[in-house]
Amino acid sequence: MDDTIVQDSLKLEERNWSNWLAAAEKTRDRKLQELAATSAKNGVYCSGGRLKEDLEIIFAARDEVVAKAVALRRTLATRNPVLAEAGTLAPLISKIQNFINMGVSQMEEQMSKTFPEVGAVRKTILGLAGHEVATLVGRATNDLENIPLELRLKQKENESSPISIQVSGNSGIVDLGSVVGDLNNSVQALNESGQRDLADAIEKLGFAIRETKELH
Secondary structure, three states: OOHHHHHHHHHHHHHHHHHHHHHHHHHHHHHHHHHHHHHHHOOOOOOHHHHHHHHHHHHHHHHHHHHHHHHHHHHHHHHOHHHHOHHHHHHHHHHHHHHHHHHHHHHHHHHHHHOOOOOOHHHHHHHHHHHHHHHHHHHHHHHHHHHHHHHHHHHHHHHOOOOOOOOOEEOOEEOHHHHHHHHHHHHHHHHHOOOHHHHHHHHHHHHHHHHOHHHO
8 A cells, every 4th residue: 555645544634633623612612602601591500410511512522523533534444444454543543532531621621610619519520521531432442443344344245246247149149239238337346346456457358349350
């Protein structure tokens, strides 16, 4: 695999991450402000219930970014299998784990700004934050580590479904139109399954058949 392709893929991931994060933070801040206004209006601003909803908003934003990062890696790895190798997955797993863990610090900051006298409720909220971290980290790690398994299963599926070429004809007469049509269908199927080398070879065979005068 060309190292340039891998590096470009990682660069694409990084740029998308920045865009996803900016969008998620914007949505998060809007929801926190809306919740604060509604809670103040209803007289429950200084409550554990409001803090719990703050926590859900904060971690939902992080989960949104992580889910998109995992989906992009899965797509890129389908095209560049190196991106599914353990050594290439490890940095992304570490990045995601750190990113999710930072949600705890963010929740602590949110509590200190909006409810400094939280007292005993703080322990409960931080316990819930720890649970969110464990859930999100576990799911993201599992999804990423499943990617190489998914690729291997897909490869085996392709290998177990060989492309067949049928030649129609009778009484010693071969229908070249059908032959070329079968070949074209096979080329398309092989390209879709990622077997481009074989597709190219069959395409050349089709060209040779069309150009061979002895078969006309």
